[in-house]
Amino acid sequence: MPERLSAREVLALVADEGTFGELAVATRRPAVDGPLGWQGYDASRARAAERTGEEESVVCGTARVGGTRAVLLAFEFGFLGGSLGERTGDRLEAAYRHARAHRLPVVPLVATGGSRMQEGMLALTQLQRVARESALTREAGLPQIAVVRDPTTGGGWATLGAGADVILALPGAQVGFAGSRVRPRDADPAAYTAEAQVAAGSADAVVRPGELRAVLGTWLRLLTSPAPEAPAPRALGAAALPGSGWEAVRRARSPERPRAEAYLDAYFSHRAALGGDRCGGVDPGGMLCGFGARDGRTVAYAAQTGAPTRPAGYRTAARLIRLADRLDIPVLTLVDTPGAANDAEAERQGAGAAIADVFSAVACARVPVTTLVVGEGGSGGALALAAPGNTWVTPDGYFSVIAPELAAAILKRPPHEVEATADQLRIRPQDLVELGVVRGVVEAADHPPSRAT
Numbered sequence: 332m333p334e335r336l337s338a339r340e341v342l343a344l345v346a347d348e349g350t351f352g353e354l355a356v357a358t359r360r361p362a363v364d365g366p367l368g369w370q371g372y373d374a375s376r377a378r379a380a381e382r383t384g385e386e387e388s389v390v391c392g393t394a395r396v397g398g399t400r401a402v403l404l405a406f407e408f409g410f411l412g413g414s415l416g417e418r419t420g421d422r423l424e425a426a427y428r429h430a431r432a433h434r435l436p437v438v439p440l441v442a443t444g445g446s447r448m449q450e451g452m453l454a455l456t457q458l459q460r461v462a463r464e465s466a467l468t469r470e471a472g473l474p475q476i477a478v479v480r481d482p483t484t485g486g487g488w489a490t491l492g493a494g495a496d497v498i499l500a501l502p503g504a505q506v507g508f509a510g511s512r513v514r515p516r517d518a519d520p521a522a523y524t525a526e527a528q529v530a531a532g533s534a535d536a537v538v539r540p541g542e543l544r545a546v547l548g549t550w551l552r553l554l555t556s557p558a559p560e561a562p563a564p565r566a567l568g569a570a571a572l573p574g575s576g577w578e579a580v581r582r583a584r585s586p587e588r589p590r591a592e593a594y595l596d597a598y599f600s601h602r603a604a605l606g607g608d609r610c611g612g613v614d615p616g617g618m619l620c621g622f623g624a625r626d627g628r629t630v631a632y633a634a635q636t637g638a639p640t641r642p643a644g645y646r647t648a649a650r651l652i653r654l655a656d657r658l659d660i661p662v663l664t665l666v667d668t669p670g671a672a673n674d675a676e677a678e679r680q681g682a683g684a685a686i687a688d689v690f691s692a693v694a695c696a697r698v699p700v701t702t703l704v705v706g707e708g709g710s711g712g713a714l715a716l717a718a719p720g721n722t723w724v725t726p727d728g729y730f731s732v733i734a735p736e737l738a739a740a741i742l743k744r745p746p747h748e749v750e751a752t753a754d755q756l757r758i759r760p761q762d763l764v765e766l767g768v769v770r771g772v773v774e775a776a777d778h779p780p781s782r783a784t
Contacts, residue, residue, distance in 0.1 A: 333481045333503035336540070337383065338390045338407035341440050341480065345544050346394035346403065353392040354402075356425045358418045366417065369449040375411065383409040388419050388443070391426035393435065397548015399555060402430040404491070405440040408482070413443035415487060416450045420457035423491075427464035436474045436551055437465075441492050444510055445485020458486040465494050472657055474554035476547065479525065479534065484510040496654055497550055497605070498534040499543070500525030506534070532607020532643060549603055550622075554658055558628035561661040561701040564598050565776035566725040568705075572761050572772065573726070576753030579760070580735060582727040583707045591619055591634035591665050594705055597776060598663070599623030602632070605651055612643025612680065617668070620651040622660065631655035633716060634665035637706055639672040645685035648716060652692040652700070661699040664716040669734065671712030689715040703773065704728040708758075724760045724769045731758040 336344065342351055364372040380386055388410040394403055404426055406413040415423075430437045447454040468475060477495035479488065482505035489508055492498060500506060507514075507523035514523065521527055528534040538546045567589040573579040582588065595602060602623030607613045617640040620633045633648040648664075655662050671682055693700055693716065700718035707713070708730030724730065733741070735753035744752060763769045 333501060335408055335442065335481055337409060338385065338405040338440075341478075342390065342392075342394070342403060342405050344540060345396055345438070345440065345478070345547055347396060347398065347544075351392050351394040351403070353390060354422075354426055354429055356391065356422050358387075358421045361418065365450050366453050367449065367451050372449040375449070379410040383407050385410050387422060388413050388415070389422050391422050393429070396438065396551055397544060399436070399548060399551035401436045401438050401551055402426050403438050403440060406442045406480075406487070408442040408444075408480075411447060413487070414445060414447035414454070415443065415457045415461075416447040416454050417457065419447075420460045423457075423461055424464050427468050430473060431468055431471050434471075434473065436476065436555060437468055438547065438551075439475070439477045439491040439495065440480065441477060441483045441487055442480040443483060443485065443487035445487060455486065458490050461490045462494065465490065469496075469657065472659060474551075474658055476550050476554070478538075478543065478547065479504055479506050481505055482510065484508065493533065493609075496554070498528075499536055499538045499546065499550075500528065500534050501543075502526075502537050502539060529606060530613070531611050532613040532647070533609060533611070535604070535606040546603075549601070553603055553622040553624060553629045554660070556624075556627070556629045557658065557660040558625060558630050559661070560699045561630045561663040563701050563703050563723040563773050564594050564663070566727075566773045567593055567597060567776055568725060568727040570726055570775040573759050575750070576729075576756060576758050576762075577735070577750035579727075579729040579758055580753055583729050585727070588706060588727050591636045591667060591705070594665055594703070595619065595623065595632060595634060599625055599630070599632075605647065608643045608646030608650060610643070610646055612641070612646065614641040614644030614647065617641050617672070618644030618647055620647050622655075629660050631660050631662045632665070633662065635668040635713070635716065637667045639670060640668050640712055641672045642677055642680040642682045642685035645671070645682075645689045645715065649685075649688040649692040652689070652696055656692075656696045656698050659698060661701070662696065664693075664700065664702045664718065666702060666704040666708050666713045666716050666722075666730075667706035667728075668709050668713050669707050670709035686711060686715050693718060704730055704769065709734060720770070722769045723771055723773050724763055725773055726760055726775075728760060729758040730763050730768060731756050
């Protein structure tokens with residue numbers, strides 16, 4: 332079992348020294364043994380207070396984390412299992428309102444077993460209060476970054492944890508909607524861990540306690556320092572334009588051509604990755620999403636890696652674009668895929684709906700979106716990420732309605748006519764400019780890539 336830090340210990344772990352100040356909250360006077368008159372409830376609360384030194388299951392305040400001021404909500408699991416009751420709801424509501432009034436990001440440091448049984452349905456309805464406050468904070472354009480500790484289960488996970496924009500988890504933490512005493516007897520306990528939630532795309536990263544302040548500080552800076560726009564990157568590969576359509580295809584498919592990682596490393600001084608689509612899927616081999624610092628300001632990115640993009644990759648990209656749009660952060664997309672994954676499993680995972688979701692996210696974005704085609708631009712699976720009116724291409728990239736081989740097959744042409752078909756499709760960078768599909772061909776970079784951390 333991982334070490335269970337108290338609320339004060341986790342606050343000391345993440346807050347810059349001497350910066351935490353607890354918020355004063357006026358709470359109601361509780362009825363004897365609570366709203367249900369649950370015999371022994373007052374005595375249980377008194378023992379919890381004596382054991383932990385806290386008056387409730389959550390400690391709320393403001394602090395600087397890595398230099399960025401934020402509202403921190405630290406749960407005390409030692410106080411009745413970190414459960415949510417009416418007075419917990421009072422504190423959380425006041426903290427969220429303070430965050431909105433002062434334009435501060437919110438960081439829930441969650442360790443809870445769920446709603447407090449001794450307060451019955453009145454305790455459960457606190458989740459509605461929390462959900463509303465979180466939604467209002469989201470609408471206000473303020474980021475929420477959750478740190479899920481051991482354990483984070485029940486309604487606390489389903490609101491404060493899973494409802495956050497970015498979710499970090501401590502190693503080995505029990506994380507899941509079902510707590511250990513209510514899940515099926517034959518359930519695999521490994522499925523209810525922080526590591527499992529990251530693997531399933533329901534959380535973004537597992538972070539060791541000693542690294543938490545630095546990682547959390549990085550995320551807070553990135554999500555609160557938007558750049559005015561996302562300029563197109565310089566080309567890292569070939570400088571000369573291809574002579575034929577088939578040459579453009581061969582260049583884009585070359586294993587020596589720079590891929591997404593190289594472009595992201597050159598573009599950003601450092602970056603932090605979003606992991607997963609929040610629907611049970613990840614596509615690390617096909618789509619890279621996150622936020623990066625460029626000249627001290629933040630640009631969001633969604634970058635295809637050259638592989639067929641899977642539904643989870645498209646859903647992660649849509650999640651990224653919508654989050655960036657809400658936080659007023661411009662977006663850079665890198666197009667590089669032979670096309671969307673089209674196997675049977677991709678269809679079962681909702682490939683069409685996932686691609687449609689990205690088309691919608693790009694179309695509805697209010698922030699600037701810039702696209703660079705760095706390699707293969709295969710059909711709708713590539714076009715979904717392309718910004719209308721602000722798409723560029725490198726000299727070793729191409730964009731096509733369909734792969735030349737497939738076009739020839741559909742037209743019942745013999746294999747030796749594939750190269751001529753590539754020319755007919757007019758897929759070279761210079762063709763795309765002439766057709767008005769892209770704004771221009773970017774020039775080669777004149778400096779080596781910088782290091783990303």
